[in-house]
Amino acid sequence: xxxxxxxxxxxxxxxxxxxxxxxxxxxxxxxxxxxxxxxxxxxxxxxxxxxxxxxxxxxxxxxxxxxxxxxxxxxxxxxxxxxxxxxxxxxxxxxxxxxxxxxxxxxxxxxxxxxxxxxxxxxxxxxx
Amino acid sequence: xxxxxxxxxxxxxxxxxxxxxxxxxxxxxxxxxxxxxxxxxxxxxxxxxxxxxxxxxxxxxxxxxxxxxxxxxxxxxxxxxxxxxxxxxxxxxxxxxxxxxxxxxxxxxxxxxxxxxxxxxxxxxxxx
Numbered sequence: 001x002x003x004x005x006x007x008x009x010x011x012x013x014x015x016x017x018x019x020x021x022x023x024x025x026x027x028x029x030x031x032x033x034x035x036x037x038x039x040x041x042x043x044x045x046x047x048x049x050x051x052x053x054x055x056x057x058x059x060x061x062x063x064x065x066x067x068x069x070x071x072x073x074x075x076x077x078x079x080x081x082x083x084x085x086x087x088x089x090x091x092x093x094x095x096x097x098x099x100x101x102x103x104x105x106x107x108x109x110x111x112x113x114x115x116x117x118x119x120x121x122x123x124x125x126x127x128x
Numbered sequence: 129x130x131x132x133x134x135x136x137x138x139x140x141x142x143x144x145x146x147x148x149x150x151x152x153x154x155x156x157x158x159x160x161x162x163x164x165x166x167x168x169x170x171x172x173x174x175x176x177x178x179x180x181x182x183x184x185x186x187x188x189x190x191x192x193x194x195x196x197x198x199x200x201x202x203x204x205x206x207x208x209x210x211x212x213x214x215x216x217x218x219x220x221x222x223x224x225x226x227x228x229x230x231x232x233x234x235x236x237x238x239x240x241x242x243x244x245x246x247x248x249x250x251x252x253x254x255x256x
Contacts, residue, residue, distance in 0.1 A: 006203075040256070042249035050251065071227070073203040075134075080201055080208045082227060082239065095241045097225035099199070099210060111210065111255065113223045113241045121170035123178065127239065128168070 006074040009102050013079045014069060016100075016107060021067040021085075024059040026052045034106035041112050062087040067096070070128045077101050084128055085114070093117040095127045134202040137230050141207045142197060144228075144235060149195040149213075152187040154180045162234035169240050190215040195224070198256045205229050212256055213242070221245040223255045 012032055019028035030048045039046045044054045058065055068084045078101050085094040095117050101109035117127050140160055147156035158176045167174045172182045186193055193215050200209045206229050213222040222242050229237035245255050 038253055039251045040253050042246050042251070042255060045250045046253070071206070073201060073206055073208055075201040075203055078199070078201055080225075082241075097208075097227070097241045099225070113210075113225045113243045113255075115241045115243055118170050122173045123167045123170070125166055125168050125174070127170060127241075 001076050005105075008105060009077075009079050010072050010074050012102065012105060012107065013072065013081060013098075013100050017067050017069060017081070017083070020051065020055055021058070021065060024055050024063070024065075026055040029055060032107055034103050034108040036108055038101075038109040040110060064089050077103065082128065084117075092119075093127075129204050133233075136233060137205075137207050138200050138202050140230065140233060140235065141200065141209060141226075141228050145195050145197060145209070145211070148179065148183055149186070149193060152183050152191070152193075154183040157183060160235055162231050162236040164236055166229075166237040168238060192217050205231065210256065212245075220247075221255075 016029055016032045019025050019032065029051060033048055037047050037051060039050050044050045065085065065087050070082045070084055072079065072081045078099060081098050083096040083098060085096050094114050096112060096114040099111040100107050144157055144160045147153050147160065157179060161176055165175050165179060167178050172178045193213065196212045198210045198212055200207065206227060209226050211224040211226060213224050223245050224240060224242040227239040228235050
């Protein structure tokens with residue numbers, strides 16, 4: 001896998017965050033998917049249709065939701081992003097890691113893990 | 129960053145899981161740390177001392193805890209692992225992503241996100 005393709009895959013994933021999360025624009029997000037979208041987030045159904053439902057729910061419930069990508073990595077066909085999500089401005093943050101698999105530059109599979117950032121910590125470093 | 133160094137960093141992280149999580153052997157885990165260990169998990173204090181406390185707690189509370197590394201990626205100084213943790217054999221699983229930063233082949237910083245795997249899902253694919 002060339003470095004250029006790894007960087008291109010990262011740019012595709014960053015565009016996907018902008019479309020799906022920041023803009024909540026299902027059509028723009030779906031344009032970045034391949035011929036399928038295998039979903040591992042247990043709250044989201046498979047495929048572009050599952051993504052549409054999810055984006056519609058975000059727009060309805062958390063219209064000001066923003067995702068800040070803190071670091072992003074790529075190896076082979078995978079892109080991994082460590083993300084700070086805030087559903088309601090000024091509200092609690094969620095720590096998220098998303099793993100995407102791409103084929104021919106399009107997103108075809110997604111896993112994630114998410115956790116609310118607690119108010120207290122045993123160390124001074126923050127979750128990001 | 130050469131491919132050989134990326135693979136070496138992955139092997140170091142896999143050895144760290146074996147030592148810290150499977151064997152709960154603080155000394156073996158601490159031998160893989162650099163001259164510091166910046167901790168971002170809010171339940172763990174900084175440094176090798178924080179790691180010791182954490183490993184001791186695991187040994188006391190979850191002596192049969194196992195971590196199964198499902199996929200592992202490396203880019204630059206970072207290694208990312210997607211892990212299925214089971215605290216009690218046959219009990220519920222936890223989905224975890226750990227991000228490690230290494231310097232000169234030793235682990236110097238750690239972030240993670242964890243979430244319990246729910247019993248029900250909107251898709252048939254599992255969280256891994």
